[in-house]
């Protein structure tokens with residue numbers, strides 16, 4: 559199983575996810591891989607109602623979680639019972655299937671559960 563990673567700029571220390579070609583802070587192009595922290599804070603979220611035909615659900619929750627080192631990552635939320643500021647934990651799991659191909663991505667679960 560792939561583990562989601564952060565990518566730290568070797569020049570200025572900013573951490574990104576997903577990986578970028580150039581650092582947004584200083585333009586550097588050398589990165590060091592770091593494990594993302596286990597928990598982050600839910601910054602914002604939205605509920606999508608108009609999904610394409612190939613989704614097996616009628617709605618989809620998406621959220622942006624900020625990790626302690628400043629990484630902000632977009633992912634699906636496991637529940638619509640969320641509020642801004644709550645602690646979330648990620649799993650790397652199947653988030654979609656397109657033409658029989660499994661697509662993996664970040665999925666966030668409330669940390670207290």
Ligand SMILES: [Zn+2]
Pocket residue numbers: 567568569570571572581582583584585586
């Ligand atoms: Zn940098």
